Ligand SMILES: Nc1nc2c(c(=O)[nH]1)N=C([C@H](O)[C@H](O)COP(=O)(O)OP(=O)(O)OP(=O)(O)O)CN2
């Protein structure tokens with residue numbers, strides 16, 4: 001079993017509706033993101049998933065968020081653009097782009113700062 005990850009980041013603006021504090025006002029963050037896929041075995045090249053391919057997939061998804069006002073995006077009309085729902089969004093978008101049965105999205109870690117963040121494992125929790 002292999003956990004293969006890519007670290008990346010994006011800048012964005014957001015505000016948290018109904019938040020009892022300053023975060024209800026528009027402001028920005030440089031979110032740091034780690035996307036991890038889990039592979040049961042390696043391929044003939046010795047790879048659970050090629051970093052190059054994973055980087056491409058993750059970039060496609062991060063580009064949907066980077067330098068946006070997250071509150072204007074369709075996904076965040078019903079859900080606040082909290083780090084939790086940002087992780088959920090990234091998880092779903094990456095999952096939809098992975099087609100090989102040998103690897104699956106495992107988790108998405110989102111840090112708002114170096115000292116606070118979370119890890120999302122999908123709606124049913126960690127798999128395998
Ligand atoms: N579980 C979560 N908690 C919080 C989230 C979140 O997405 N998930 N988001 C926020 C806000 O985005 C807020 O901007 C950050 O809050 P805070 O850490 O209080 O920011 P400050 O810069 O004001 O913190 P200081 O350390 O006091 O400078 C809040 N919580």
Ligand SMILES: [Zn+2]
Pocket residue numbers: 014023027028029
């Ligand atoms: Zn914020």
